[in-house]
Amino acid sequence: MKAVIQRVSKASVTIKNKKVADIQQGLLILLGIEDLDTMEDINWLSKKIVNLRIFNDENNIMNNSLxxxxxxxxxxxxxxxxxxxxxxxxxxxxxxxxxxxxxxxYEKFITQIENVLGKKVETGEFGADMKVELLNDGPVTIIIDSKDKK
Structure with a gap:
């Protein structure tokens, strides 16, 4: 399971000229799934992303998580x-x-992120032609592959 995460000031997803997702400060998570992925990958990756310390603290140091x-x-x-x-x-x-x-x-990953984060997560639509708009903050963009966890 691969994820590209981008720290954003805001982001949205539009499908057929209709905005279906819209957030302020947080993360845009692009998720790629392969046949070898398991629930272990979902659990590890969701916890890793939510706890990754890439947001600035009061001293302007990337020390806070989502x-x-x-x-x-x-x-x-x-x-x-x-x-x-x-x-x-x-x-x-x-x-x-x-x-x-x-x-x-994909749906299990979303549910797991919501469980760890404790709030609803916005989504695109699987397989749809989506227009993703974001204001990358930093810019901070990180690639994580669950196969590299060991």
Whole structure:
């Protein structure tokens, strides 16, 4: 399971000219799921993201987590995070899970983030053509792969 997290001042997701998600200070989480991902990956990644100390404290040092600042979050499915570009110029997405297995994992991840954060998480729509707008704060962008946890 891969995630690209971006610390944002604000972010939103629009589908078919309708805003479906809108947050202020917090994290935009782009989530890629592969067939090898398990509930262990969901648990580890959700806790890691919510507790990652990337928000400034009173001394302007990145020392606070999303949980500590009680920030917002948007989770957006992003199968292209598992793109392989080894051969040719057309990326291969063979490692990305098919919707029938990815959607339940995506939904479990959202539920787990909500449980750890203690509040509702905004989302995009799995498989939809989404327009994601954000004001990256910092900029701070971090890539986390649950397969690198050991």
């Amino acid at each position: 949980l500590e600042i009680q920030g917002d979050a948007i989770v957006v499915s992003q199968f292209t995070l598992h793109a392989s570009t080894k051969k040719g110029n057309r990326p291969s997405y063979i490692k990305a899970s098919k919707p029938e297995s990815a959607i339940p994992m």
